Amino acid sequence: MKALVTTGSIGPGLELGEVDPPQPASGEALVELTAxxxxxxxxxxxxxxxxxxxxxxxxxxxxxQHAADGSGPPVGTRVVGLVGGRGWAEQVAVPTHALAAIPDxxxxxxxxxxxxxxxxxxxxxxxxxxxxxxxxLVTGAAGGVGRLAIQLASAxxxxxxxxxxxxxRRTGLVQLGASEVVVGIDAATGSFDLILESVGGESLRxxxxxxxPEGTLxxxxxxxxxxxxxxxxxxxxHSGAHIEGLLVFTEVDRRRLGTVQLEKMLTLISSGRLDPQxxxxxxxxxxxxxxxxxxxxxxxxxxxxxxxx
Numbered sequence: 064m065k066a067l068v069t070t071g072s073i074g075p076g077l078e079l080g081e082v083d084p085p086q087p088a089s090g091e092a093l094v095e096l097t098a099x100x101x102x103x104x105x106x107x108x109x110x111x112x113x114x115x116x117x118x119x120x121x122x123x124x125x126x127x128q129h130a131a132d133g134s135g136p137p138v139g140t141r142v143v144g145l146v147g148g149r150g151w152a153e154q155v156a157v158p159t160h161a162l163a164a165i166p167d168x169x170x171x172x173x174x175x176x177x178x179x180x181x182x183x184x185x186x187x188x189x190x191x192x193x194x195x196x197x198x199x200l201v202t203g204a205a206g207g208v209g210r211l212a213i214q215l216a217s218a219x220x221x222x223x224x225x226x227x228x229x230x231x232r233r234t235g236l237v238q239l240g241a242s243e244v245v246v247g248i249d250a251a252t253g254s255f256d257l258i259l260e261s262v263g264g265e266s267l268r269x270x271x272x273x274x275x276p277e278g279t280l281x282x283x284x285x286x287x288x289x290x291x292x293x294x295x296x297x298x299x300x301h302s303g304a305h306i307e308g309l310l311v312f313t314e315v316d317r318r319r320l321g322t323v324q325l326e327k328m329l330t331l332i333s334s335g336r337l338d339p340q341x342x343x344x345x346x347x348x349x350x351x352x353x354x355x356x357x358x359x360x361x362x363x364x365x366x367x368x369x370x371x372x
Contacts, residue, residue, distance in 0.1 A: 066152035067347060067368075071114030075106060075358065077151075077350050082117055085149065087156035092135045093128035094142060094155050094162075098171040099347070101366045102179050102207070103286065106354045119150025121178040122157055123171045124370075135159030141171075143325060145178035147312055151347070153370070161321035166333045173332055173339040176365040180207035181328050181339075183283055183311045184259075186320055188215055190307050191257030191279040197221045200251060200273060203261040203286055204241065205232035207365040210340040212259055213239045218336065224251055226266075232363055239338065254278070264289025274304050283309040340364035346371050 064084045070076030087093050100121040112118070126140045136142055136159075144162035146155060165174045187208075193199070199216045203209050204225035216223050217240025225241040226248050227233055233244045245251050248266050254275035260267050263285030274280050314320040331337035342364035345353045353366045 064153040066117045066149075067119070067350060069109055069112040069114060069116040069118070071110075071112065075109035075351075075354055077109065077354060079348060080115065082115070082152060084154050085152070085156040087128065087130070089132045090130055090134055090160070091156040091158050092126050092130045092142070092162060094122055094124040094144065094157050095127045096122060096124040096150075096153055096155055096370045097141075098123040098175045098367055098369050099150055100175040100179065100207070101350075101353055101357055101368060103357045104179075104284070106357050109354070117149045117152055119148065119152070119155075120146060121175050122146055122150045122155050123165070123175045124155070127154065130159045132159075135162050136164045141165045143174040143177055143329070145182065145311070145315060145321060151368075158315075159322070160319050161315050161325075163322050163325035163329060166329055169329055169332050172341045172344055172367040172369065174329065175367050176207055176211070176339045176341060177325055177328050179311060180365060181211055182315070182320055182324055183208045183309065184212035184215055185324050185328065186311065186314050187259045187281040187283060187309055188212060188219070188257070190281050190309065191259075193219045193221055194256060195220060197256040198253065198275070199223045200226065200255040200258040200270065201241075202226040202248060202259065202266055202270065203228075203284065204236060204244070205234075205363050206261070206286075207340065208261060208283070209259075210236070210239055210364055211337070213241050214337055216257075217241070221257070224255070226251060228360070232360075234363060235340075239340075248273075257281070259283070261285075262287045271306070277303040279305045279307060281307045281309050283311075341367050343367070344369055 068080040144157040261284030
C-alpha cells in the first residue's frame with residue numbers, strides 16, 4: 064500500500080512509497096485514510112528519521128474492517144481517530160477508544176484537526192478546571208491547539224489572553240474569543256487562573272510567574288526548542304498552585320481520552336460553535352510545501368493533507 068515515508072535526506076523530506084499494510088490488533092479498526100492533519104511536532108525531526116519511516120498521528124477516513132473485539136463503529140462509517148504513528152498511510156489500524164464517527168455535515172479536513180490539537184486543548188482546559196470568570200493565558204495562541212483552546216475557553220466564560228510571537232499572527236484571534244492579544248509573554252500583565260504553555264524555555268519560566276494562587280499551569284510543548292527551568296523556591300511563593308505536564312497520547316491510554324471528547328468537539332463543529340481553523344490544504348502527493356510552511360511558522364491554524372486514490 065502507499066504511504067508517506069521519510070527520505071532520510073539532508074533537511075526534512077517526505078515522499079509516497081510502498082509499505083506493508085497494518086495488521087490490526089483486537090481492539091483496532093482498519094481505516095482507509097482520506098485526510099490527515101500535519102502537526103509541527105511531527106515534522107520538526109523528519110531529517111533525523113530512518114529512510115522509509117511512516118509517521119502521522121491524525122487519521123480521518125472510512126472503516127474498512129471492524130475491530131475483532133466488536134468495539135467501535137461498523138464498516139463504512141466515516142471516522143476520525145488518533146494513532147501514535149504510521150498514520151500517513153492508505154490503511155491505518157486505529158484503537159477504537161480513540162475513534163469517533165463523523166457527522167455528515169462535518170468535512171474531512173475539519174475533523175482532521177481534532178485528534179492532536181483538539182484533544183490537547185480539551186484536556187488542558189479540563190485539567191485547569193476553568194472556574195467561573197477565570198482568566199486564561201494561552202501561549203503559542205496562533206497555532207492549531209491555541210486557536211481551539213481560545214474558542215473552548217471563551218465559550219466556557221473565561222477571559223482569554225492570547226500570546227503570539229509576531230504581530231502578523233494576531234489575525235482572527237479576537238474573533239475566536241480572545242479578550243486581548245499580546246506579542247510576547249512579557250507583554251502579559253496580571254495573574255491567571257489557568258495558563259496553557261507550549262513554547263518552553265523563557266516563556267515557561269515567565270508563565271510560572273503569572274500564575275495566580277490556586278492556579279494551574281499546563282505545559283504540553285516546547286516549540287522554542289529551549290529547556291525551561293522553574294526555581295524550586297517558586298513553590299514557596301505559589302502555595303496551592305499546580306504545574307501539570309500533558310502528553311495527549313498518555314492521556315488517551317491512561318484516561319481513555321478519545322471517543323467521547325472527539326464526539327463532543329465534532330458536535331460543536333457541526334453546530335457552528337467551534338471553528339476548526341483549517342487554513343491550508345494540499346494533496347498528500349505533494350506534502351513538502353505544507354511541511355516547510357509549518358517549519359517556517361507561516362501557518363496560522365491547521366494544515367491538512369487530503370488523500371487522493
